[in-house]
Amino acid sequence: MLITTHFSPAAAGEGRAARLAAAAAALAPARFLAKMAFAANLDSTGLRFTTRGLAAICLAAAFAMAGPGGVGASGLGEASVRMLVAQGGNVCIADVNDEKMQALHAELGSKTTTFKVNVMMDDNIAEMLEHTMKTFPGFLGAVVNCAGIGMAKTTVGKAGPHDMKTFDLVMKINTYGTFSVCAQAAAIMSKQAKDEDGEIGALVNVASVAAFEGQKGQVAYAASKGAVAAMALPMARDLSRFGIRVNTICPGTMLTPMMSAASDKVKNSLLADVVAPKRMGAPSEFAHTAQFLIENSYMNAQVIRVDGGVRMSNL
Numbered sequence: 001m002l003i004t005t006h007f008s009p010a011a012a013g014e015g016r017a018a019r020l021a022a023a024a025a026a027l028a029p030a031r032f033l034a035k036m037a038f039a040a041n042l043d044s045t046g047l048r049f050t051t052r053g054l055a056a057i058c059l060a061a062a063f064a065m066a067g068p069g070g071v072g073a074s075g076l077g078e079a080s081v082r083m084l085v086a087q088g089g090n091v092c093i094a095d096v097n098d099e100k101m102q103a104l105h106a107e108l109g110s111k112t113t114t115f116k117v118n119v120m121m122d123d124n125i126a127e128m129l130e131h132t133m134k135t136f137p138g139f140l141g142a143v144v145n146c147a148g149i150g151m152a153k154t155t156v157g158k159a160g161p162h163d164m165k166t167f168d169l170v171m172k173i174n175t176y177g178t179f180s181v182c183a184q185a186a187a188i189m190s191k192q193a194k195d196e197d198g199e200i201g202a203l204v205n206v207a208s209v210a211a212f213e214g215q216k217g218q219v220a221y222a223a224s225k226g227a228v229a230a231m232a233l234p235m236a237r238d239l240s241r242f243g244i245r246v247n248t249i250c251p252g253t254m255l256t257p258m259m260s261a262a263s264d265k266v267k268n269s270l271l272a273d274v275v276a277p278k279r280m281g282a283p284s285e286f287a288h289t290a291q292f293l294i295e296n297s298y299m300n301a302q303v304i305r306v307d308g309g310v311r312m313s314n315l
């Protein structure tokens with residue numbers, strides 16, 4: 001699923017800027033606070049908000065329902081949507097699963113819009129971006145690219161060699177989809193005016209610790225996420241002339257609805273390799289990292305793990 005946060009210049013009145021600065025004061029580090037205080041004094045163009053996650057379009061996965069067990073039991077995309085809306089952004093939630101998006105949109109209201117998109121289809125991604133820009137005219141400032149699938153299949157199994165249809169599907173969604181969203185979103189960003197630091201947008205992609213320590217049966221998934229991790233540096237180099245930064249988050253085992261539904265046996269085996277704290281990561285901890293990567297102008301071309309120190313063992 002994908003999210004877009006978008007800031008409408010028309011809505012960037014002085015009162016709004018002051019409210020955003022006040023919100024930032026409660027949340028942000030000193031450098032961001034200084035930027036926000038400066039932004040609060042700007043006119044209604046809203047330009048300075050663009051790469052601070054406040055004037056952005058973001059694309060990310062969202063999970064609209066809370067998982068069993070309540071606290072923190074929701075997807076990485078949903079947590080990102082909530083973070084972006086809390087930071088003052090307008091968000092397009094985009095996913096192949098419409099039902100999940102609609103529940104989140106119903107809760108968060110007019111700061112969000114939705115678009116049913118299949119990231120395997122380039123034209124569909126273009127339509128999603130067009131919808132976002134029409135719904136929230138202004139600047140595309142950030143993308144959080146969470147859409148992804150996992151498949152468990154070994155290189156050689158009882159039925160013979162790993163089928164290429166499965167391998168292809170995982171690569172198409174996790175790798176090609178991520179890249180196509182980035183390329184098309186960056187093309188839109190590249191036409192926008194840069195801010196005082198020469199920036200215009202930030203892309204946040206999602207890989208996995210499996211990019212480095214893929215376990216048995218994760219060969220397709222690990223390959224797809226390894227490719228996403230490998231893209232961070234060359235893509236950041238490609239897009240630097242436009243003022244667009246690119247970073248990749250590699251989550252460990254996060255408490256999403258999918259994980260909270262797993263058996264205790266599976267959960268315990270996954271937690272055994274976590275250093276500390278001995279628990280799954282909260283989606284809000286992922287979103288916090290995405291916010292940091294969007295806001296911090298000196299974070300670029302990074303592949304950053306959010307994993308409690310885990311190094312996945314050879315199961």
Ligand SMILES: NC(=O)c1ccc[n+]([C@@H]2O[C@H](COP(=O)([O-])OP(=O)(O)OC[C@H]3O[C@@H](n4cnc5c(N)ncnc54)[C@H](O)[C@@H]3O)[C@@H](O)[C@H]2O)c1
Nearest residue numbers: 001061075076096097118119146147148208251253254256
């Ligand atoms: N949860 C974890 O422990 C964990 C760990 C490492 C990496 N990740 C990665 O984080 C991302 C989000 O995972 P999550 O745990 O929130 O799971 P999730 O299943 O809630 O999110 C994935 C979303 O992608 C959407 N999606 C799937 N195929 C799509 C397509 N073709 N087009 C558009 N959307 C599509 C799904 O509908 C779903 O909403 C994934 O890329 C996943 O690989 C998750």
